[in-house]
Amino acid sequence: MSTSASRIGQRFQQRLDAGRKLLIPYITAGDPKPEITVNLMHGMVKAGADIIELGVPFSDPMAEGPVIQKAMERALHYATSLSDVLDMVAEFRKTDNETPIVVMGYLNPIEVMGYSEFAAKAAKAGVDGVLTVDIPPEEADDYISSLKNKGLDPVFLVAPTTNTERMAQISRAGGGFVYYVSVKGVTGAGHLNTDEVSDKVEQIKAVSKLPVGVGFGINDAASAKRVASVSDAVVVGSAIVRRIEENATNSDKINSEVCKFIQELRAAID
Amino acid sequence: MSTDSAKYNLPDEKGHFGQYGGKFVAETLMVPLDELQQAYDKYMQDPDFIKELDFELQQYVGRPSPLYFAEGWTNHVGGAKIYLKREDLNHTGAHKVNNTVGQALLAKRMGKKRIIAETGAGQHGVASATVAAKLGMECVVYMGAEDIQRQAMNVYRMKLLGAKVVPVTSGSQTLKDALNEAMRDWVTNIDDTFYIIGTVAGPHPYPAMVRDFQAILGRESREQIMQHEGRLPDALVACIGGGSNAIGLFYPFIDDATVKMYGVEAAGDGIETGRHAAALCAGDPGVLHGNRTYLIEDKNGQIIPTHSISAGLDYPGVGPEHAWLKDIGRAEYVSVTDSEALQGFHDLTRIEGILPALESSHAVAYTAKLASTMNKDQIVVMNLSGRGDKDIHTVATHEGIEL
Ligand SMILES: Cc1ncc(COP(=O)(O)O)c(C=O)c1O
Numbered sequence: 001m002s003t004s005a006s007r008i009g010q011r012f013q014q015r016l017d018a019g020r021k022l023l024i025p026y027i028t029a030g031d032p033k034p035e036i037t038v039n040l041m042h043g044m045v046k047a048g049a050d051i052i053e054l055g056v057p058f059s060d061p062m063a064e065g066p067v068i069q070k071a072m073e074r075a076l077h078y079a080t081s082l083s084d085v086l087d088m089v090a091e092f093r094k095t096d097n098e099t100p101i102v103v104m105g106y107l108n109p110i111e112v113m114g115y116s117e118f119a120a121k122a123a124k125a126g127v128d129g130v131l132t133v134d135i136p137p138e139e140a141d142d143y144i145s146s147l148k149n150k151g152l153d154p155v156f157l158v159a160p161t162t163n164t165e166r167m168a169q170i171s172r173a174g175g176g177f178v179y180y181v182s183v184k185g186v187t188g189a190g191h192l193n194t195d196e197v198s199d200k201v202e203q204i205k206a207v208s209k210l211p212v213g214v215g216f217g218i219n220d221a222a223s224a225k226r227v228a229s230v231s232d233a234v235v236v237g238s239a240i241v242r243r244i245e246e247n248a249t250n251s252d253k254i255n256s257e258v259c260k261f262i263q264e265l266r267a268a269i270d
Numbered sequence: 271m272s273t274d275s276a277k278y279n280l281p282d283e284k285g286h287f288g289q290y291g292g293k294f295v296a297e298t299l300m301v302p303l304d305e306l307q308q309a310y311d312k313y314m315q316d317p318d319f320i321k322e323l324d325f326e327l328q329q330y331v332g333r334p335s336p337l338y339f340a341e342g343w344t345n346h347v348g349g350a351k352i353y354l355k356r357e358d359l360n361h362t363g364a365h366k367v368n369n370t371v372g373q374a375l376l377a378k379r380m381g382k383k384r385i386i387a388e389t390g391a392g393q394h395g396v397a398s399a400t401v402a403a404k405l406g407m408e409c410v411v412y413m414g415a416e417d418i419q420r421q422a423m424n425v426y427r428m429k430l431l432g433a434k435v436v437p438v439t440s441g442s443q444t445l446k447d448a449l450n451e452a453m454r455d456w457v458t459n460i461d462d463t464f465y466i467i468g469t470v471a472g473p474h475p476y477p478a479m480v481r482d483f484q485a486i487l488g489r490e491s492r493e494q495i496m497q498h499e500g501r502l503p504d505a506l507v508a509c510i511g512g513g514s515n516a517i518g519l520f521y522p523f524i525d526d527a528t529v530k531m532y533g534v535e536a537a538g539d540g541i542e543t544g545r546h547a548a549a550l551c552a553g554d555p556g557v558l559h560g561n562r563t564y565l566i567e568d569k570n571g572q573i574i575p576t577h578s579i580s581a582g583l584d585y586p587g588v589g590p591e592h593a594w595l596k597d598i599g600r601a602e603y604v605s606v607t608d609s610e611a612l613q614g615f616h617d618l619t620r621i622e623g624i625l626p627a628l629e630s631s632h633a634v635a636y637t638a639k640l641a642s643t644m645n646k647d648q649i650v651v652m653n654l655s656g657r658g659d660k661d662i663h664t665v666a667t668h669e670g671i672e673l
Contacts, residue, residue, distance in 0.1 A: 059441060059572040060558060062453045063296045069440050081570035107294060107557045112571035134294045134557065138284065159298035161460060166300065184298060185458040 006153050007100040007128045008051065008176040012211040012232060015050055021228040021269050023048055024213055025262055026104065026237035028055035028071035029088055030080025032248040038091045040255055045099050047259040048266030053131070053235060056085050056105030063133045065188030067238040070245060082109040082118070086125040093126035102129035102155055102176070107143075115146035123150035129176040131155040137173035144173055153177075158204055160184050160196070171208030177233065178210045183217040188238030192217030198230035221268035228269035236265060278524045280594065285474020285561075288597065290590035293473040295560045298457045307475045309380050314482070319379065326371050327486065330404070331361045333368075335487070337494035337651070342621045343638075350504065350644035352637060354624070354654045355491050355519065364627065364656030365487060365515045367397040370466055372483035374401040377464035384408040384463045388452040390417055390445035390511065391582030391629060392424025393656055394468030399433035409433040412451040414444040417581045424660050442575040445511075445585045449559055469512025470589030473560030477589050484518025491651055492522050499649055505530040505640060508653040509632040510550070510603070511582045513589035515655035520601060530602065533592060534636040536578035537605035547576035549588040550596050550603040563590040579608040579664065580628035582656075610635040615658060615665060627656035628664065 015022050025044050029037050041052055057075035061068065082105070089101055103122065110118045110132060122130065130152055135143055137156060147154045153176030158167055161184065171178055182197050183189045201212050214227050215235025227234045240258055247253040280287045293303060313319040327333040335356045344352045357365035370387075377385055385407050389395030395411040402409030411428055415437045418425050428435050441447040449471070456465040470477040470484075495503050506523060508516035510533040523529045538546035546552060549564045556565040558573060566574050566586040578584040595601040606614075614634030619625045626634055630653070637652045644650070658665075666673050 060446060060450050062450050062559070063457070065454070066440075073440070076572065079570075081572075083570070108565070108567065108573075109571035111557050111562075112554075112567065112569070133296050134560070136293060136295065136297060136300050138300075139292050139294055157297040159296070159300075161298050161301045163301060166297075170297070181296075181298060184460050186454045189458065 006151065006176060008102070008153050011050060011100050012177060016211065016232060022050040022213070022233035023262070023265055023269060024051045024053050024233050024235040025049050025240050026053040026055060026235060027240060027244065028057060028068060028075050029085040030057055030075030030078055031071040031241065031244055032074045034078050034080050034084060036251045036254060037088050040258060041092050042096065043255045043259045044262055045096060047262035049099070049262060050233070051100045051102060053102045053104050054085060054089065056082055056103060056109060058106040058109060061106060063186055065186040065238060067188045067241050067245065071241045074248065082113060086121050086127065089127050090125040100128040101126065102131055103127050104131040105133070107132050107135045115143050119146040119150040119152055123152055127152060129153035129155045131179060133157070137170055140173065148175070155179055157181050160200065164203055164207060167204050168207040171204070171210055174210065176210070177213045178204055178208055179235065180204060180212055180214045180231070181216045182214050182227065185216070187216055189217055190219070192223055192227070194226045194230060197227060201231050221264045224265045225268040234269060280591065281474065281478050285478065287591045287594035290563050290593040291474055291477055291561050293560060294557045294562065295473045296457065298460065299473065302460050303473055303475070309376060310475055310479050313376055313379055319375065323372060323375055326375065327368065331367050331371060332359065333486065334490045335359050337491055337498065339498065340622050343618060346617070346621050347638050347641045349641040349646065350648040350650045351646070352641050353495065353498070353503070353649065353651045355487055355651060357487060357515065357653060357655050358624070358626065358630070358657035362393070362397045362400050363659065364393040364397065365484060365518060366394040366468055367400065368486055368518070369468065369480050369483040369514060370394065370397040370401050373464070373466040374405055374407070377407070377466070378405055380464065382462060382464035384410070384459065385466050386410045386412065386452050386455050386463055387466045387468060388412045388445065388448035389468060390448065390584055391580065391627070392417070392421040392428065392660060393582060395428050395433070395435070396424050396431070398466050399428040399431035402433060403431045410455065411435050412438050412448040412455070414442070414448050415439045416443040417445065420581050420664060421660060422663070445581070446573065469514040470517050470591060471512040471559050471561065471587060477561065477591055480514050481517045481521055481591065484514050485521045486518070487653065488519045488522035491519060495649065495651060502526055502529050503649040503651045504528070504644065505532060505650045507532045507534060507633050507637045507640065507650060509534045509583060509629050509655060510588060510592065511585050511629060512587070513592045515653050517589060517591055519651070519653045524600065531600065532636060532640065533601055533603045534632045535603060535605040536580060536583035536632055537607045538577040540607055541605060545577040546605065547578040547584050547586065548605040549586060550592060551605045555593070558587050561590045563587050563593045579611060579668065580632065582627070582629040583632065604636055606632045606635045612665065612668065614638065624654070625658035626654055627658045628661045630655045
């Protein structure tokens, strides 16, 4: 498995050594309002999350389906910025120094902050990995070196359309884990084919030492279980965010509903 | 352009114009974009494809469009001689069709059965729906819900042509959001779908490909002005939404240092009000819709909603090649307010009997300003990118008239 000494690499190693597949829930920071995010992160860890993927709201989230688009709009209603998200991570780190955090978003907020300033601030806040949807390795030399300089893992996506040549390139450029996008489509799309996912994960593993997480089409305990059986980790986003949306006016209920769902996912994949 | 003798030769093989352009997209699109690039390179070398493209541009679009000496308007303005490149006379009424014919023929060669497009003013949507009807392809057009209100006539036109028009209600509900939604459709239906982007935006190879398909209007203008005047013009003027009509005009003149180039952005209510769409005049570099370029964004990197009376200019970005031409000083970018554009709309209509699109009216307004500062033996070529019939309701409403 990964030789990386990063918090992400270590966590994969420990969990997989113990025979446990990793559960990576995604929430959008600041959704439905900024005050609830840090609490919710702690709740998700207690409910069984191994790594947290924290979405940075962006005005033009091209790879998101309607559920996460609306989450970002709710968060942007409170003007939740990249700096705010890093502040939330720092707050979370006050009482949790173990759980790795991957910040997921779009390039422009990072461009505007500046790659090295972002990397320094993110590392200081306690971020472990950065997944930026719209920067492929071809465009990412400066971005990658800025992140790696600060000990941050640049997490890259592999898609159903990615050929093996690119898989190798992506795996060389990246760190932490490889994120396999299990469907052609946006987040929250359906129709995940476990056999196809299994083939692709094998192909990635043939060219990469990094563990492989799978996300985009996993919307319930059953699909999480199937995907976990053929990968190292499952990422669940829209299905969680939908529960936040349904309870947007009741913070306590958000916490309890999301945590209940994560427990179900945990039970299904263990 | 590093030395005077070097010919302009951008983008590089990765789609970069200096620091601008590139391919900033989710991984799912990377291989399909390579395939598009390969198909484009292949067919642009294929005499059979070029013959088909030329034939359709002549027989279906009606090219070449005239380069018309606007004598009455020239006299009215009292300065340089003004020529209008009459893209308004193309089939479907704007320059957009030059590009849609090219991309749709390419889609057909690539075996794609379904085309999608985004549209602001509806001109690109109409042009896409038109070629889809002709080629018997399925066509889906994404359009911001707000633009659907402003451009009701074009929406109905697209439906008559058999296209499905999908209202986009996310974000600011205008062109940028339509582009986001079209991209989402594309990643979902990547196997059978060709995305016809309507301007020189998007990831490589789109900015170069759309430019190349639009450059026919610049090449024609160059030949036509040589016929009329025996020399190159002193200045070129075109409006800038994403920048396709402007780059189409500018591109064949880039190596002619004596020809000044002016791109006219929408200043909306005035740049100082913050309600505008002038990315080059008032924006900063950033990454959106697959490329690095100038954007209208806030200090946190969020894209700010834009404003222009003209839906086709109401876009927070601009083609990356314009960003480069601005930085190296080869082209100059200026802006014109809604009310100045409306004045231009009325002037050209009354003086020349030519109703310009509100987009083109921005170029009209700036051309009048510019030409009046030049002398009588100088020449300005302005791209009249489209006709204004689609805007009559907007103009009437603006002036408190109910039709
Ligand atoms: C007539 C006309 N001119 C100009 C534009 C702006 O686009 P571009 O800057 O790509 O030429 C549009 C866009 O809809 C248009 O319809």
